[in-house]
Structure formats: structure tokens, C-alpha cells
Amino acid sequence: MASDTTCGYPDESIRPGRRAFIKCALLAGATGVLAGVPLLSYVAAPALKKGTTRWIDFGPVDQLKPGGIEMLSYEFMVKDGWLVLPQRGFVWAKLDSPGKITVFSSTCTHLACNVIWRKEKGIFECPCHSGQFDINGRPIAGPPTKPLVAWAHKVEEGKLMVLMPA
Known part of the structure; x- marks a missing residue:
């Protein structure tokens, strides 16, 4: 022991x-x-990792009607951590005159619901809380206090390119 x-x-x-x-x-x-x-x-x-942006091709600009609001949809793949997932959505494009285009986010600035263009009323409307925006994206009724986000864009080879977060 x-x-x-x-x-x-x-x-x-x-x-x-x-x-x-x-x-x-x-x-x-x-x-x-x-x-x-x-x-x-x-x-x-x-x-x-910080968010990145990318230019998304929305097709020929000549398909936009002057004075109108068009819904343009997109889909692209985005890497989120180790996953690669589809990113889908839509934007609203307004063509005031040839060369004067505004591209609005479809997301309400109140609680991120998708806004809908009401042609008969001439407004964007959020169905979640009855928020309303004028044709220029400025809030006119309901809870939203900030205007719709206007995305940076360019016309390249006759195609509308929009800078989107990816």
C-alpha cells in the first residue's frame, strides 16, 4: 500500500x-x-457577413407603359450562411416619361407587408394596416410615416437593371 x-x-x-x-x-x-x-x-x-447587393435584370424598358405603374417580379439565388436559397419578390416600376423611371420597393415601411397598386384609386395600399401611399410613394394615410423605398436603377442595353439587396 x-x-x-x-x-x-x-x-x-x-x-x-x-x-x-x-x-x-x-x-x-x-x-x-x-x-x-x-x-x-x-x-x-x-x-x-454584411449584406450585399446585386443588379437584377427586369427585362426590356420598352414594355413599361408611360404614366402607368407596373408590377415586376424577380427571383434569384442567394447564399445565406451555408444554404443557397431562392429570393423571390416584386417591385413597382413607374415610367413618367422615356428615361424617367422610378422603382419602388413592394414592402410597406410600417411592418413590411407587401403593398398593392390600386389603379382605380391611384394609390399604393397596404392590406395589413390600411396604410396608403401616393403615386410617388409618399405616405398619405394609415400608420406608415416613411415613404416607400425607391431602388437605385439603370437602363443597360435597353433593359431595366435594379440594385437589390442579395
Whole structure:
């Protein structure tokens, strides 16, 4: 049976000391940190990535009717973390004159419901809380206080290109 002074080690010379234990623990901890930081950044990076934008092709500009509001739909693939998912939706395009185009987001600025163009009333209407916007996207009734977002756009080779978040 081993004596109490050697803690179960038959020979005092092979019993590890406190300094050796602390040195081993510090080396193991440093190794864990050095290996863990790159691993953690690899795992967390997609969640911390800033949103990007991309130009979406909405087709020929000559299909837009002057003085009218047209609903234009889109679909593209977007990477969300490790998943690649379809992004679908629509925008409202207003052609005042050839070359004077405004592209509005379809999202209400109150609680992000989709607004609908009511041609007979000449307004955009949010069905969720009866918010209303005029033909220029400014709020005129209901809870919304901010205008509809107007997306940046350009005409390239006769096609309407809209800068959208991706």
C-alpha cells in the first residue's frame, strides 16, 4: 500500500510536480486557443457577413407603359450562411416619361407587408394596416410615416437593371 505522502506513486522521483502540471495545462490551453480561433471564425463568419447587393435584370424598358405603374417580379439565388436559397419578390416600376423611371420597393415601411397598386384609386395600399401611399410613394394615410423605398436603377442595353439587396 502506498503512503499518503507520495499520493499513490511508489517512487517520489516520478511524481509530477505542481509546476509541471501548470506548464502542461497552459500549453494545452494555448493549443486550444490557437486551434479554436480559426475554427470559430470559420463557423461564425457566414452569420456576421454584411449584406450585399446585386443588379437584377427586369427585362426590356420598352414594355413599361408611360404614366402607368407596373408590377415586376424577380427571383434569384442567394447564399445565406451555408444554404443557397431562392429570393423571390416584386417591385413597382413607374415610367413618367422615356428615361424617367422610378422603382419602388413592394414592402410597406410600417411592418413590411407587401403593398398593392390600386389603379382605380391611384394609390399604393397596404392590406395589413390600411396604410396608403401616393403615386410617388409618399405616405398619405394609415400608420406608415416613411415613404416607400425607391431602388437605385439603370437602363443597360435597353433593359431595366435594379440594385437589390442579395
